[in-house]
Amino acid sequence: MQARDRVSDRYELTYPIGRGGMGQVWAGYDERLDRPVAVKFLRIQEVPEAEREVAVKRFRREARVTARLDHPGVPAIHDLGVHGDDLYIVMQLVRGCQLADLIAEQERLSVAASASIAAQVCSVLAAAHAASLVHRDLKPQNVMVTPSGAVKVLDFGVAALIGPAEQSRLTATGHTLGTPAYIAPEQASGAVVGPAADLYALGCVLFEMLTGRPPFEAGNSLEMLHRHMRSPVPIVVEYRSDVPDDLAHLLFCLLAKDPSDRPASAVEVAQLLTPFARGEDARAGAGPFVPVNATDSTPASRPGQSLAEVRAQAEELAEHERFVQAAELLERTLRFTSAADLVGSEIVPLRLDLANLVMLAGDFRRAKHLFEQLARDLDGCGNQQDLVDECHRRALSCKTELGEPTEG
Structure with a gap:
């Protein structure tokens, strides 16, 4: 490829x-x-x-x-x-970064951010379990965090329908499904797994978010499976003292060896996590660590490419009605523009093109914001009144498309 x-x-x-x-x-x-x-x-x-x-x-x-x-x-x-x-x-295309990368970058997440991410994962697990599905491979590499702090759960490739017949058919290859560091004891032993196995894996992920390390560490996969089945459940406050007692207790229950000792459902776990997910730091770590080149679908700009060449490339895409891709190309270029250059003679045409492309793509709300922002930035710059008026007219057109009041 x-x-x-x-x-x-x-x-x-x-x-x-x-x-x-x-x-x-x-x-x-x-x-x-x-x-x-x-x-x-x-x-x-x-x-x-x-x-x-x-x-x-x-x-x-x-x-x-x-x-x-x-x-x-x-x-x-x-x-x-x-x-x-x-x-x-x-x-x-999910714009964001893997939870594993986020943990590696920050070493450990805030209590509120950890609880928020875990609660959102619970919401996905609840939907899966309601559809009689068990994920069976929940881990930080299969969780994406978007710039807004929203969570996406990926890779249902080893998911199984709940029931012994399905389980035996899928494990006929002789391999233990799942990832050793996050695998439930019953899954490690080859027993039939249910929703409780996903809750155990969630406990492992939550422990890692809070402490920067999974609950068990071992030199090889077999030793890791043994630790999940036999080693005592680690106490999170011994690794991080600011974890609230109720959250530490919930985590201890999620990591219980016996599935019947874990919470009854993902819905219940989400409810228990919600009080800890509130706070200004609940989405900490979402935005600054998103790698640009891992989320854009735009054609890569060539090294040393001028703004005029970028603009021409966007125009070529727009001629083929690829408005979203053209807008992303311009936005990617403008992302590295300093505040002082936003009204520069080369930058303003790109900003206007971007707003027009977003409008052509049908995102009138965002286009309205882009036109209004450009008008505000140009207001008072001198010799730009015609362009300011044009931005206001186009913002007004966007309001009309959105059904918003246009008086005044």
Whole structure:
């Protein structure tokens, strides 16, 4: 795979987001519907031949299972298909960073941020469990945090329908499903798993958010599984003294060895977490650590590319009615503009183009804000009154489209 490759004569790949042992995820662009997407590939030739049939089933299962979960905390699935020898899933492009990267960057999150993220994960788990699904591989690498602090749960590839028949069929390959550092004791022992296994994994993730390390550490996978099954539950306040007692107790219950000793449901856990999720630091860590090149679907600007060339590239995209992608290209360029340069002779045309493109894409509320902001910045600059008036007129048009009052 390489940038500018086309999939199904519709999706243009822009750059890779991530890579696993048997697949890749690319940022891309849906030319037909003018929107950014993520394209996840299963590289069949990279899968050992003996495991290909199971890998294909799990990949298709991920698409079907994720598509069934109509929840804001689950990326929307747009398409499933075959590209050459590979399978692909087209899904919503989530702008943000992995929770694992956030923890690595901050070492440990605030109590409020940790509780907020965990409560949002609970909301997704509640929806999955209501649909008779167990995720079975919840971990920080499968949780995305957006710049606004919203959470998305990814990778339902090893999710299973609740029930012993489904469990035995899926584990017929002889492999323990899940990730050792976050696996429930019953899952580690090969027993049938239910929603309580996801709550245990959530406890492991919450412990790591609060302390910067998972609850158990070991030199190898077998030792890790043994620790989950046999080692005493760690007490979080021994690693971090400012964790409230009630939250520490909830965490202790989530990590109980016996599934029946854990909370009854994800809904209950979310309710217990909510009081701790309130506060100014509840979304701490969401914005500043989002890597730009891991979230944009725009064509990469060439090193040393002038603003005029960027503008011309955006115009070319707009000519093909790729308004969203063109707007993202300009926004990506303007992101690094200092406040002093916002009314510079080269920057103002880009800002006006950006507002026009956002309006053409149908996001009238945001376009109105962009026009109004440009008018305010230009007001009083001299020789710019015609452009200020034009921005006000276009903002007024956006208000009309939104059904907002236009008097005065």
